[in-house]
Amino acid sequence: xxxxxxxxxxxxxxxxxxATIDCKSSRSVxxxxxxxxxxxxxxxxxxQPPKLLIYWASTxxxxxxxxxxxxxxxxxxxxxxxxxxAEDVAVYYCxxxxxxxxxxxxxxxxxxxx
Amino acid sequence: xxxLQESGPGLVKPSETLSLTCTVSGGSISSSPYYWGWIRxxxxxxxEWIGYIYYTGSAHYNPSLKSRVTISVDTSKxxxxxxxxxxxxxxTAVYYCARTYCSGGSCYDFFxxxxxxxxxxxxx
Numbered sequence: 001x002x003x004x005x006x007x008x009x010x011x012x013x014x015x016x017x018x019a020t021i022d023c024k025s026s027r028s029v030x031x032x033x034x035x036x037x038x039x040x041x042x043x044x045x046x047x048q049p050p051k052l053l054i055y056w057a058s059t060x061x062x063x064x065x066x067x068x069x070x071x072x073x074x075x076x077x078x079x080x081x082x083x084x085x086a087e088d089v090a091v092y093y094c095x096x097x098x099x100x101x102x103x104x105x106x107x108x109x110x111x112x113x114x
Numbered sequence: 115x116x117x118l119q120e121s122g123p124g125l126v127k128p129s130e131t132l133s134l135t136c137t138v139s140g141g142s143i144s145s146s147p148y149y150w151g152w153i154r155x156x157x158x159x160x161x162e163w164i165g166y167i168y169y170t171g172s173a174h175y176n177p178s179l180k181s182r183v184t185i186s187v188d189t190s191k192x193x194x195x196x197x198x199x200x201x202x203x204x205x206t207a208v209y210y211c212a213r214t215y216c217s218g219g220s221c222y223d224f225f226x227x228x229x230x231x232x233x234x235x236x237x238x
Contacts (some may be wrong), residue, residue, distance in 0.1 A: 050225070093160065102176065
């Protein structure tokens with residue numbers, strides 16, 4: 001099994017400031033044949049289903065604001081919100097889709113306004 | 115726009131079988147090459163992938179749940195279903211149905227479309 005560990009568990013950032021969330025996998029999710037990292041990020045607001053933000057570690061889903069960006073490779077990944085808006089308050093999850101069929105999620109990071 | 119909607123009992127007794135259905139609208143469940151999946155989230159906790167199915171009936175399950183899970187598809191109703199047997203309080207969760215992402219004829223195992231979720235409580 002690949003274990004996904006996010007840090008921190010919770011985070012408070014001022015409006016307009018940068019927020020960064022880390023996700024570490026217990027082994028590499030980089031597929032050598034296509035040089036792609038099998039890592040996605042989701043945003044979940046209270047009472048709503050998760051929303052896909054980023055896949056292939058750094059590709060934004062259509063319609064996602066460009067203040068959201070993903071980076072990293074292999075085992076270490078980061079989700080960055082460049083300028084926090086009030087509507088970004090949510091829990092964020094990473095998910096690896098490298099191993100079939102054990103697709104594991106991180107435990108989640110709760111993002112709040114400071 | 116594709117929409118998914120979960121339905122089923124909100125309360126299940128311990129040791130019984132949890133049964134949920136996901137109805138797909140705005141698209142055909144037989145559209146190749148998508149996979150249709152179930153994910154659950156215990157109250158206040160994180161996400162757990164349960165399994166998914168292709169319209170042909172080929173299914174894949176989380177090994178930790180495999181002995182208790184069956185996912186099936188009914189293309190005539192544009193629905194797919196989840197059955198989880200021998201439930202306990204630990205199976206209390208919001209259950210989501212979802213569709214995988216596909217591009218250029220290939221599918222990848224993350225979820226692009228989600229239902230709103232349905233809370234299932236296991237209690238006597």
